[in-house]
Amino acid sequence: MPIAIIDGRELELRSDERLNGIEAAARLGISIPYYCWHPGLSVVGSCRMCLVESGTRDPKTGKVSMLPKLVPACNTIVRDGTVLVTQSEKVQRARAMVEEDLLLRHPIDCPICDKAGECQLQDYYFRYGQAQRRADLRPFTSRRRDVGGGITLFVDRCVMCSRCVRFTREISGTAELMVVDRAAHEEIDVLPGFPLANKLSGNVVDLCPVGALCDKDFLYRQRVWFLRRHAGICIGCATGCSTWIEENQDRVWRIKPRENPQVNKWWICNDGRYDYPHVHSDRRILGPAAAPCGGQTADLDWTRLPKELDEQLRQAGRLAAVLSPFLTVEEAYLLARYVRGIDPQAQIVLGPVPIVGQDERFPGSFTIAVEKCPNRRGIEEIVAHFMHRVATLDDLLDALDRGEVRGVWVAGGYREPWIDEAKAERLGQAALLVVQDLFPSPLTERAGYLLPAAAFPEREGSYVNRHDHLQSVRRAIRPPMGVRPEGSLLWELAGRQGLYHAQAVLTELASEIPYFRAAAGPIPDVGLNLKVNLLAQTPDGVQHASV
Amino acid sequence: MPQYEPVLLANVCKENSHTLAVYQAGGGYRTLRRVLKEMTPAEVVTAVRASNLRGRGGAGFPTGLKWSFLPAGHPGSIYMCVNADESEPGTFSNRVLMELDPHQVLEGILLSCYATRATTAYVYLRYEYPVSYRRLQAAIDECYRANLLGKNILGHDFSLDVTIHRGAAAYVCGEETGLIESLEGKRAWPRIKPPFPAVEGLFRKPTVVNNVETLACVTHILDRGVEWFKSMGTPPDPDYPADPGSFGPKLYCLSGHVNRPGCYEGPLGLPCREVIERFGGGVWKGRKAKAVVPGGLSTGLLAASELETPLDFAGPIRAGCLGLGTAGLIVLDETYSMVDFLHNSCRFFAHESCGQCTPCREGTGWALGMLERIKAGRGRLEDLELLLEIAESIGIIPGTTICGLADGAAWPIKNAIQKFRGELEEYIRRTNPAGYMVAEPVPALIPSHNGGNHRSSTARPVSITR
Secondary structure, eight states, X not given: OOEEEETTEEEEOOTTOOOBHHHHHHHTTOOOOOSSOOTTSOOOOOSOTTXXXXXXXXXXXXOEEEEEEEEEGGGOBOOTTEEEEOSSHHHHHHHHHHHHHHHHSOOOOGGGOTTTTSOHHHHHHHHHSOSSOXXXXXXXXXXXXXXXXXXXXXXXXXXXXXXXXXXXXXXXXXXXXXXXXXXXXXEEEEOTTOOOOSTTTTHHXXXXXXXXXXXXXXXXXXXXXGOEEEEEEOOSSTTOOEEXXXXXXXXXXXXXXXXXXXXXXXXXXXXXXXXXXXXXXXXXXXXXXXXXXXSSOEEOOTTTHHHHHHHHHHHHOSEEEEEOTTSOHHHHHHHHHHHHHHOTTOEEEEOOOOBOSOOEEOTXXXXXXXXXXXXXXXXXXXXXXXXXXXXXXXXXXXXXXXTOOOEEEEEOOOSSOOOOHHHHHHHTTSSEEEEEESSOOHHHHTOSEEEEOOOGGGOXXXXXXXXXXXXXXOOSSOOOTTOOOHHHHHHHHTTOOSSOOHHHHHHHHHHHOGGGXXXXXXXXXXXXXXXXXXXXXXXXXXXXXXX | OOOOOOSTTSXXXXXXXXXXXXXXXXXXXXXXXXXXXXXXXXXXXXHHHHHTOBOXXXXXXXXXXXXXXXXXXXXXXXXXXXXXOOOSTTOOHHHHHXXXXXXXXXXXXXXXXXXXXXXXXXXXXXXXXXXXXXXXXXXXXXXXXXXXXXXXXXXXSOOBEEEEEEOOSOGGGGSHHHHHHXXXXXXXXXXXXXXXXXXXXXXXXXXXXEEHHHHHHHHHHHHHOXXXXXXXXXXXXTTOTTOOOEESEEEEEEEEXXXXXXXXXXXXXXXXXXXXXXXXXXXXXXXXXXXXXXXXXXXXXXXXXXXXXXXXXXXXXXXXXXXXTTOEEEEEETTSOHHHHHHHHHHHHHHHOOSOSHHHHHHHHHHHXXXXXXXXXXXXXXXXXXXXXXXXXXXXXXXXXXXXXXXXXXXXXXXXXXXXXXXXXXXXXXXXXXXXXXXXXXXXXXXXOSOTTSOOTTSSOOOOOO
């Protein structure tokens, strides 16, 4: 097994691994500072912040011979016998000098800089810089330039790591950003008339190690140290990117990508990044209401409602439930189970799946899926489990037209208008119509019981993306007053004790539905692929436990 | 110096020396015909390796060794890049060869491509050499007509296309990976190594980058033999085991304060003083030399007391300079101010830094800013220490940047301060009598070094609205 030596400590490597100095040192908890390197981009080695001393150990004699020059750790592949020294005086001097160089023309405007608090230059300067500024040249001018795509560039803050330029060339493939001029006059710019305009442009803000590229959506709205971040999943499309939802006091301020090598790597698209305002929209339905005669609605309160609903459903007769692809699998399962518990013949159908345009695939392999919902696969499997086929809303509408169904529970949660008058009219034929949704629609007008739905940061549970990759999240913010998340309500309706516990439901689901079998144990942060389990099935339907 | 018969410049004084007819009349392409008939590519590489020919472009890397790094039996294309982006201040030997003897250069290219199995050669030509461009292009056209270029050259199983690419006047394009990037149509930011160009170069294919003068030497090694080549120059220094010695003829470019500036040929290892006296006819106006740049601005300075330094690849290093560089000597007479020299040097490198690596991008600009202040009479004695430290951090400590540009920027600073400290201190004391000892920060300068041909910082559209 290859063994590298970093700061005198041995690191065992797998023989198939190809780590650079930064990654290898991180394994041992040694941090090597860097600006220009990024695991998802090509290596240019230009910031010179990751300079280390490097050498090799002779496997026979054990003698270590060091290179006379400093090498960038980002471009040093660690192999058997590689020796890195990351803390020597020589290295520290080089780092301090790079820090001093970077601060020569950098405006020290941290108090008004959006990046302050999460700025690599700031952090590294405290850690590796020197206390005194010796340069007394060249005042700064705070120039700001719009580069398009909702991104603004603070020219003087730039440290020329060129990450953003490489991103637009390698990942988005649109190459809008470039470096103009030379030497100390260098700047990031776009060609006049060709602004930054691609659906991944928001990532350049995350890539920027300093406050040069700022997102106008977030600029001057919050100081980052007031934000708390929670693991989330983007509900924008069936790719299901891992995200960080950053909130302050139950208000979401921004969404950032969360590294997930199996789904989205380091990126998310702008559609997902700027998708949060609907959570705080004042159009949202913010409390339960009842309109027994289809006329005036009357506000209800949650104390009596579950009992009342339960009674109504039990009296309604033949039931049906519409599971929207925005529900988590736990919520969908609880609803299906509950409705089937009252009426064993109840129809369980999949709600409409929003399809917009075509898949958008970028050169860096990032894909925005055509299905604009997070959980079609998961709901499909639950529907198929109860109905032995994937029944859809149209099946239910036909049944309603034939008068076969009396009570319908529609779990919506759609962000966009999703149902037209005609379909709403047909659904309205049901004697009892329970509608749970985020925004008013033709359907909510016809609802006997109108229940508010939770928005995605308020939900807890799991989604399955279109490649059968299941990810679980906890809620990021508390729902607004008056909104009770589906999971919590259904948990109570199902007569379970205590608080809603998504993990318990998922475990139950895993034991009942073969598709979800792999989700029985704890779910890792990056999620797990359920297909592994599918492949382990034998043709005769006998299940084998999968790893 | 014993009587020396010029080799590289043997043709240049003939009338119409740039034409194929004159070149062939003087025995041109004789070596190519013989080599194609008698030698295999491997034998050519062996001969060049045995000659210890070192690159004439500045770094002095052994050419044969460089060729041998090419992957053996590579199935696809191999490219030859001819580095004719001669932009080191004080250097013009390639220009003389390309303008007055382009066929000699082409023969060297042909032989080197034969040795390295390259089928395409790109001549990366400096834009400021229009005559070189016309003459070299005319020579290439002549060669195509005479079947010295193109398919199956002279009936042998060897084909070569030569294309001239004119650069856009950036110093950094003379760095081999910067040249490759520029040739690929990108911004000339030198690439980080490894991978080296011999493994992954132009269009990600194995590539050899050689200087014009180096290639011209290849012809003569194959023509006159390795023994002839090694009969002149300096043998390896026993104190430096890594030194392969400095052999062969060399073009010395002499400029500055001499009576007869120009490009002269001699064996490697001539003492600096002899080059100035014999070729240049001594320092002009009967003055004495104060300092000499031994090999292009980036190599630093030899003081007047060091003029016996032999100009081979090891000599200037022993005298505390970066190296021989391109052997472009710039003579400064005793009246010339070191502050002016240093300011000019810093201005050049601050302008030409490609801006990729932090230490070079910022360090060159910082040094220039300090020099401007010193020149304007606001210098302090402690500035010299800081300048030395900047030089140290951008180039003297090896490996702090990707390419050698920063080293070149650092050595003139280091040499000037080391060897002429007294003069610089005297200047600072004289021009800033009130403040030369002040230790507090000096009020910042207006950024006047925004560069002559850079747009000013206020001329750009500025968006201040969200």
